[in-house]
Amino acid sequence: MKSISIILFLAILAVTSALPIFQARSGTGLSARENSTSAAFGNSASQDTTKAVAPVDLGKLNEDATTNTTQGTSNNGGSKKATTKANTPSAAQVKAAVSGFASDAKTVSAALNSLPTMTDKTAIASMAAKAFAAESDEDSQRAVLSAAAGSAGSASNAKIVKNTPVVLNGLKAIQKNPASVKTNVNTIETARNAQILPSITQLSNAALDAMGLAQTAQKFPATGQ
Known part of the structure; x- marks a missing residue:
């Protein structure tokens, strides 16, 4: 009877000693998974930010095109005047x-x-x-x-x-x-x-x-x- 009590005591002691180690390993694994999830989410957000394209201002493009055309016409007129003067x-x-x-x-x-x-x-x-x-x-x-x-x-x-x-x-x-x-x-x-x-x-x-x-x-x- 005495020997049974000793064996039971040793078993409880072994379980009690192993519990902190198991908890530590569980905590480490959980932290790793959390870090992995955070990193993945961060990369996804970074990619989404990189892919974002600024909106095109069509009005500005049309304005620039009109300005360039007007300047081109003005330059052509200047060439004609210069040519006419050169022929005199x-x-x-x-x-x-x-x-x-x-x-x-x-x-x-x-x-x-x-x-x-x-x-x-x-x-x-x-x-x-x-x-x-x-x-x-x-x-x-x-x-x-x-x-x-x-x-x-x-x-x-x-x-x-x-x-x-x-x-x-x-x-x-x-x-x-x-x-x-x-x-x-x-x-x-x-x-x-x-x-x-x-x-x-x-x-x-x-x-x-x-x-x-x-x-x-x-x-x-x-x-x-």
Whole structure:
């Protein structure tokens, strides 16, 4: 009986000693699970925060697009103005064109005054070729003066453009057939004396005036008189 009591006492003692250890292990496991759960929840919240996207302000986007379009249009307008200004001849260019036009016109007039009295066919063809080159060069001078004069020179410019082919065709015909010199010179002078020569002076003065320069363009006497 005594031995049974001893055994029972030892069993109770063993259970009592093991209880704190079990409680400690249970507490550790519970804390680990709580920490794991907290970490998982924290990561999930972090991911949700990262994925969040700021709302797009469509009104602001439209406003920016309108502003950019307006600025682009403004820049294009500025380019056009710059181009227009760049195409306007300078005063120096106008003065050079006036001088060049006058020189070419004098060369053609001298040829027309001499051709009817010439008899050598080779000399006639050569003189006509020289006059043709001068008449052709007049067009580059005319273009400069027309650009400078603007509407003030439109009427005189139109007369020159319309009648210049008559002069060129006549001179070319003389080169090919020197015997036709008198007929072609008469045709040339009919158009040139009345339409081209006065218009050269008028267009030149209009261009000079547009540049603020004195209207000192030469007047050209008619040929064949």
